Amino acid sequence: MLFAVRNATALHRLLDAAPALADDSAVVPVFTLVPGSDFDADALAALDGRGARCVPWDEARATSYDLILAASANGVGELSGPLVLLPHGAGFGKRVPYARGADSANGLSPDQLLRPDGTPVARLHALPHPDERARLAAEAPAAARPAAVVGDPTLDRILESVPRRARYRAALGTGGRRLVAVLSTWGPESLLERRPELPARLAATLPYDAFQVALVLHPNERARHGEFALRQRLARLERAHVVLAGGYEEWGAVLVAADCVITDHGSTALYAAALDRPVVSAYDGGGELLPGTPIARLLRGAPYLDDARPYAPQLERALTAHEPGVVRAHAGGAFAEPGHALERLRESLYGLLELPPPEAPAQPAPLPPPRPDTGARVAAFAVESRVRGNTAEVTRHPAAGAGEGGWLAAEADWAGSRYVQGARLLYRYAAAGEAPGWCAEALAAYPVCRTAAVLTPDGGCAVRTRGGPLRWLRFLPPARGSAPDPVAVLCGVHAWLAEHPEADGPGERPGRAAGVRCRAGGRTAEVVAVSLPR
Incomplete structure (x- = not known):
């Protein structure tokens, strides 16, 4: 069985789904790096210390596999074996700039999901919500044929971790403060590109004894800069003791620990919404966000963070005005079957393998406590x-x-x-x-x-x-x-x-x-x- 990894984000998704194949000696997973991504630097870093077997791309192309799991359809056409495609993110809210359809979503575009002859690249396309299947059916019926709604394994890991919230906050040193998680996707419309001063300004102006600030970056930003260069760029945030969440697992623990989030149009905000955290928008509009998608609806209903006014009163108002359940309702349009993704996925995978699934239930692993690299305590x-x-x-x-x-x-x-x-x-x-x-x-x-x-x-x-x-x-x-x-x-x-x-x-x-x-x-x-x- 092959896990075909396009970049770090794809690997993280695959690892969250891997328990669907656990407890079975017949399943021998191997990993390969699919070439061609601009963000493949350190793509396999999350495997370090896990003892995973990795094979070169040429060997992967020359081998026929019983099953291939990928979280990106790009570049996997040369592999032999039935392909299972998992979501690359949540909500499918970003446009594909080079797609034929003006409103094609990244991850749902027919250009990505169909071969040149019009047949689907995947044997199974596992989706988190029925609306995505309906979107596919409306735009490209052939691409919708292998689609099945299973839920989101990454969301289930986050939900499974909610009882650990106090542990996460203790590990972060939050104490009685409000933890504000700043979320940035990648690309020219991301928060870090458009408002690069925001995390530092938050840390400089929010009272230390009332607020703690954490920054959650898209893994593509780490790959684009490299870890060392990124930390050089963000050195002042480290000096201000902003928590820089790790790209794998730690970001989810930070969301669980957070009291509210400030976000652009990245899909990470939908996971915060699923936790019913207050959401404050720092997105200034643009051509990437698809209207009518769950993230677009979430941002439309969120208060906007104005740089011209003091941040603390704006955040206090967002926390005070938050009504339980209202934000979570927006996540309902992105996630179905919460808590059941692994068992639904296991059922589909073993159906393709024509094997009985293991008797032990597939369970999401709670996220480990964060290990923030913020230096020592503020001195x-x-x-x-x-x-x-x-x-x-x-x-x-x-x-x-x-x-x-x-x-x-x-x-x-x-x-x-x-x-x-x-x-x-x-x-x-x-x-x-x-x-x-x-x-x-x-x-x-x-x-x-x-x-x-x-x-x-x-x-x-x-x-x-x-x-x-x-x-x-x-x-x-x-x-x-x-x-x-x-x-x-x-x-x-x-x-x-x-x-x-x-x-x-x-x-x-x-x-x-x-x-x-x-x-x-x-x-x-x-x-x-x-x-x-x-």
Whole structure:
């Protein structure tokens, strides 16, 4: 059995469908790279470490196979064996620019699905929704003959992963923030081409304690640039700690973890819609999007992200206005048989093989937790603070992407030297016994520093201001909801002490919570003074 891979996107689709053929010793899968794609660089990378057998194209052409699985009809005409064609994406919403029909969809074009003699290239064309079969029948009845509706194995993997949402958010370090996934397809009308500054602007302007930003790119973008060149191009996003989701599996986990998505006209948005995530459009129109398709209807009903207005209020409105089920209804036009794609596909495949299917059910594998390559934790923040009475409210942004204004807080042994030298608040993570000496050393070594602090493993904190005593504090979480990040609370403590230099300090005396509260990202912690550790 041959898996014919045109590019990375096709391989990912085939791997998601592979469990339909699992648990059968009679099925021996091999892979080959179909030549001719402009995006075949690293096309087989998802097979690394999986022990998959790959054969050269010339060997694949010279061999007759019992079954050939592909997620693109392009270039497979030289192979021998019954071809099963899987969808390359969802919704079939993009035009084929070179097709004979003005409204031919990429993946449904007769030019792609029929041989020169007018016969179908595929023995089975597995489709995710009956509307696609109807579109085929209307445009090219011959191309519709091998079509069968089985559902979408990739969607089923994503739906199977929903119970893991908390794990994914923990792996991403999201915490109590809202995760905003920015989705970009490939090509001249993609978000990354038309609005290349958007991910960086989101990271620079959205409050760090309220929002986290992730970028999901089409695999063709990785293939076009190469991984190294792409990361060079997006280096500022890494410095701003935007999560760059991996091209295989990780993007689906990010969608599950996300609170909302910002998207162009790529089909990834339909998977977010199937999860009923709020969708915000960043698509400015063009010739690629086919009207009347599921993605076109989804974008028509979505609020538009306006670069001329602050992003945070627009996203807050999208989250607040979201009505459960409304967005998911748009995905209903792209996906049928949710949760049953593998069993439907298995039934069709074994019918072609004329073999009984395995007794064990075909089940989608949940997506693994993401492993975001965002470097270490954010180690330097640009902070804006406001103190009213006994409440200090702080707004933080990663210093690498922030503009002018506010003051700096930096992790002394992790942030870059220019941040450490310019920080009013320096902090580090260390044992309580190191706090007195280190705080004194930091204040002596860095003239700009006004507060030095040590966050201890037990959740405590030692704080010393310039000219002031060493104070031992503890941060109490709210009775309901999640607590703010301890460093955000520490920023609030610094701001409060700067406004009250003569005060005894937060908590007034050991053991008493005196009402000094720190707010960040809509979450509050109360600061309590504690006795000196023995």
